[in-house]
Amino acid sequence: MLVRHRLAFLVGVLTATVALAVLRLAEIPVVSAVALGLLGLFWVGLALAPLIALNARQPQTFQVHAGAFTSAPPLGAIMSAGAFTAMSVTLAAESIDAARRGWHVDAVQVTVVVLLILLAPLQWGGVLRSSYGLFLRPDGLLDRQPLGSLFVPWEAGAAAEPTTYGVKLRVGRPDLIVKRGLRPGTAIRTGADRGFTAWAVNLYTARPDFRPAIGTLEGLRQLVPSPPDPA
Known part of the structure; x- marks a missing residue:
């Protein structure tokens, strides 16, 4: 089911993490702390999911596509794309929060965040496009x-x-x-x-x-x- 509706899953992950990131940056201490905790749990849960997906049953057949045999992407790859999305949004929110508080944000940290954000669409493309x-x-x-x-x-x-x-x-x-x-x-x-x-x-x-x-x-x-x- 998740493999078939992988676009909806990834959009849901992005929507949820962006919403939590907005609450994390809110000027309300309790709300910000709760949102940070939920972001952490969400990220860790998605990061562990690909390991669980290794034991998921996979079809003993192929799909016929453009004169070749292929298959849908593995469940673990979809979960990894979701985890990568959550990680990118979380680290971006934390960098913004640190800069807003006047804490030191070095060039390496900014570079890492930018690279993660740029690589996220590649992760999505790898599990959504039929040409991969x-x-x-x-x-x-x-x-x-x-x-x-x-x-x-x-x-x-x-x-x-x-x-x-x-x-x-x-x-x-x-x-x-x-x-x-x-x-x-x-x-x-x-x-x-x-x-x-x-x-x-x-x-x-x-x-x-x-x-x-x-x-x-x-x-x-x-x-x-x-x-x-x-x-």
């Missing part, structure tokens, strides 16, 4: 994120292994990998079941005859056969 995430295509595996991308052609011999946080890739021909932007390593995240995703990657590496059907309903039926008719 993992894509299995007939020519290879593409993982596109806001700051960089990783493309591994099937000829590179990718071997996938599910991990706690996503899928780890080992590649026989690393010289064929194409990286753009800030994209270190070969670990990828997916909103589909991690074991299922790793199995699909290994299948397409081993079976070139299956690759032309990637991104089609027929190809999806090869991966996820329909249940037998009870009749």
Whole structure:
């Protein structure tokens, strides 16, 4: 449910934290103190939520999109975007409050706050835009994120292994990998079941005859056969 309504969730987080930040900056001591406590609890709760989301069930299937197999963003990534939003608003409010009280606010603190505010839209874009995430295509595996991308052609011999946080890739021909932007390593995240995703990657590496059907309903039926008719 949260994955489907992730925009509403993020807007709700932003609205709640901005409202609490306004109360935090109010000239009413009791209200300001209560708002600060709620901001702290909200931030910490959202920061811990991605760890809990690691054990959430994920679908053992893909979505067909633009000639590729993909999935919705993982729940942990959505919760992390919410936590990042709450952190950005909270630190901005605290910096404003410190400056208003005449306390020293150095350039490093201001720079950090500005960077957090600028990076928040990238966090949102990473979980809201359908052009980001993992894509299995007939020519290879593409993982596109806001700051960089990783493309591994099937000829590179990718071997996938599910991990706690996503899928780890080992590649026989690393010289064929194409990286753009800030994209270190070969670990990828997916909103589909991690074991299922790793199995699909290994299948397409081993079976070139299956690759032309990637991104089609027929190809999806090869991966996820329909249940037998009870009749």
